[in-house]
Amino acid sequence: MRFDKDLVAASAxxxxxxxxxxxxxYGYAILKRVTELSGGRMQWxxxxxxxxxxxxxxxxxxxASWGTSEAGxxxxxxxxxxxGQEALAERQQQWSxxxxxxxxxxxxxxxxxxxxxxxxxxx
Amino acid sequence: xxxxHERLEAQIDQWRSYVQRRRAISAADVDxxxxxxxxxxxxLVATGLDDDEAFLVAVRRMGNLDAVSRExxxxxxxxxxxxxxxxxxxxxxxxxxxxxxxxxxxxxxAVGAGVAAKVxxxxxxxxxxxxxxxxxxxxxxxxxxxxxKRRVPWRVLLALLVPYAVLAVVLNVYPYDTGGSTVLLAAxxxxxxxxxxxxxxxxxxxxxxxxxxxxxxxxxxxxxVYVTLLAIGGGVLLGLTGATLSLVGVDIEPAMEGWILPFxxxxxxxxxxxxxxxxxxxxxxxxxxxxxxxxxxxLVMLLVTLVVLLTAGDLAGADRELLILMDAILVLVLCLxxxxxxxxxxxxxxxxxxxxxxxxxxxxLAVDAVALTAMLTRIAEFGLxxxxxxxxxxxxxxxxxxxxxxxxxxxFVRERRPFGALTRWQTRFLPVYAVWAALxxxxxxxxxxxx
Numbered sequence: 304m305r306f307d308k309d310l311v312a313a314s315a316x317x318x319x320x321x322x323x324x325x326x327x328x329y330g331y332a333i334l335k336r337v338t339e340l341s342g343g344r345m346q347w348x349x350x351x352x353x354x355x356x357x358x359x360x361x362x363x364x365x366x367a368s369w370g371t372s373e374a375g376x377x378x379x380x381x382x383x384x385x386x387g388q389e390a391l392a393e394r395q396q397q398w399s400x401x402x403x404x405x406x407x408x409x410x411x412x413x414x415x416x417x418x419x420x421x422x423x424x425x426x
Numbered sequence: 427x428x429x430x431h432e433r434l435e436a437q438i439d440q441w442r443s444y445v446q447r448r449r450a451i452s453a454a455d456v457d458x459x460x461x462x463x464x465x466x467x468x469x470l471v472a473t474g475l476d477d478d479e480a481f482l483v484a485v486r487r488m489g490n491l492d493a494v495s496r497e498x499x500x501x502x503x504x505x506x507x508x509x510x511x512x513x514x515x516x517x518x519x520x521x522x523x524x525x526x527x528x529x530x531x532x533x534x535x536a537v538g539a540g541v542a543a544k545v546x547x548x549x550x551x552x553x554x555x556x557x558x559x560x561x562x563x564x565x566x567x568x569x570x571x572x573x574x575k576r577r578v579p580w581r582v583l584l585a586l587l588v589p590y591a592v593l594a595v596v597l598n599v600y601p602y603d604t605g606g607s608t609v610l611l612a613a614x615x616x617x618x619x620x621x622x623x624x625x626x627x628x629x630x631x632x633x634x635x636x637x638x639x640x641x642x643x644x645x646x647x648x649x650x651v652y653v654t655l656l657a658i659g660g661g662v663l664l665g666l667t668g669a670t671l672s673l674v675g676v677d678i679e680p681a682m683e684g685w686i687l688p689f690x691x692x693x694x695x696x697x698x699x700x701x702x703x704x705x706x707x708x709x710x711x712x713x714x715x716x717x718x719x720x721x722x723x724x725l726v727m728l729l730v731t732l733v734v735l736l737t738a739g740d741l742a743g744a745d746r747e748l749l750i751l752m753d754a755i756l757v758l759v760l761c762l763x764x765x766x767x768x769x770x771x772x773x774x775x776x777x778x779x780x781x782x783x784x785x786x787x788x789x790x791l792a793v794d795a796v797a798l799t800a801m802l803t804r805i806a807e808f809g810l811x812x813x814x815x816x817x818x819x820x821x822x823x824x825x826x827x828x829x830x831x832x833x834x835x836x837x838f839v840r841e842r843r844p845f846g847a848l849t850r851w852q853t854r855f856l857p858v859y860a861v862w863a864a865l866x867x868x869x870x871x872x873x874x875x876x877x
Binding site: 329330331332334335348349350351352353354355357358360361362363366367372374376377378379 | 457461466487490493502772847
């Protein structure tokens with residue numbers, strides 16, 4: 304499924320913070336987790352994850368440290384900070400309001416949408 | 427890793443060098459992305475693809491490199507400082523023209539600033555009036571350069587004209603007492619206001635944005651470096667010429683005062699600004715070195731000052747000039763701090779240099795506290811004068827600025843806060859100085875009866 308760019312941008316921060324809240328991780332693993340959690344329906348452009356992680360690091364929401372991978376290569380690990388936890392909680396509240404409102408709108412739309420179409424006999 | 431994956435290794439190497447060419451992406455970022463690429467390739471190979479196919483898919487999944495590097499650029503503007511523009515301009519959107527055209531504009535503006543200075547010198551004969559008006563006459567040429575270079579919209583320029591006109595009117599219409607201190611204060615503070623106006627043109631009118639403000643702080647630091655270099659070079663050249671000419675009985679002094687300095691000084695500033703814009707790569711290597719050399723030296727100087735002040739005894743009776751000098755020292759410390767903050771990679775870990783900087787800020791705060799006490803006792807004893815009010819105001823601003831900087835720096839050194847917090851505090855506080863300077867220029871005259 305293709306997602307609108309703005310929607311991806313808006314949801315990426317809470318998603319990454321949420322995944323890091325599960326425990327320390329690194330870039331590729333975060334991305335795999337996103338694919339896994341969404342059942343493959345959500346796929347990001349891989350490269351875009353890194354500027355986002357760096358922004359979160361600059362804002363102090365995550366801390367990064369260099370370690371080594373199983374193959375012995377340099378790997379940058381990210382962990383969430385207390386400030387990141389706070390930001391995540393705040394985002395969570397905002398998103399649940401948005402999801403809630405959208406739910407209502409979908410219901411309302413479903414309840415009222417089909418009727419005019421059939422009543423007028425146009426379609 | 428020779429053998430079966432040799433081809434893959436070669437491809438990854440090639441990809442690395444291709445990515446590394448983007449200036450917004452640092453070597454560490456490439457390492458990070460390479461780790462990602464390898465992870466993706468390994469997973470794809472595990473699903474049955476061969477190395478070539480897996481590599482192609484993995485690179486494709488990484489995304490359009492232009493777009494990715496633009497995202498990196500947005501996040502790491504300090505890396506792109508050397509590239510002049512944050513995002514490469516779209517083709518068809520013609521750039522400010524070839525280099526020779528820019529050079530022509532710069533030279534014309536430099537000569538224009540010189541002519542303005544010369545006209546000022548020829549028509550204004552009173553010293554303080556000259557001091558008040560020379561920055562007013564020359565600043566527009568520097569602003570014009572940035573207005574041209576950044577294509578500042580007309581409405582921004584018109585909006586800038588208003589404070590400029592107010593400044594010009596206030597400086598020339600107020601019935602200042604010649605030889606009084608309000609006139610000198612106005613003359614000293616007006617350039618700060620003018621510099622803020624130049625800053626608005628430098629950031630292309632986006633004066634609310636925080637990031638460009640840091641660029642302007644960086645620019646100011648580098649401009650000082652360049653103008654100093656130009657001044658030293660020019661001084662040596664003039665000294666040698668003067669010495670040679672004096673041997674054949676020609677005195678260079680009148681030409682020096684009448685023509686060379688009025689053209690050379692404003693011209694050097696405009697040309698210096700152009701050099702900073704054009705040759706940022708060079709200075710980029712100097713800035714961190716300069717701050718690393720001068721931070722420890724300044725710390726020593728501050729400690730010596732502090733010890734001398736504390737052992738000097740009664741500071742209320744201390745010379746007024748001492749307090750003014752201390753303000754100057756603190757402003758210098760602040761400039762140094764700002765310059766090093768602007769040149770630092772915001773993602774780098776806290777190191778010994780940050781500790782040193784914290785020590786510098788703490789020492790400056792101690793000096794500031796001593797200066798403030800001395801100032802307050804003087805005010806209690808002799809009453810408030812325009813000079814004391816200006817010095818006190820500046821001192822309080824410095825106290826707030828340095829105090830919070832120290833607090834944020836402490837948080838950063840203890841790894842409780844990101845470096846970005848310190849950067850944001852600097853850029854947020856900078857306009858306060860311009861406002862204070864404007865207040866001194868506009869209000870101090872009437873408040874103190876133009877004494």
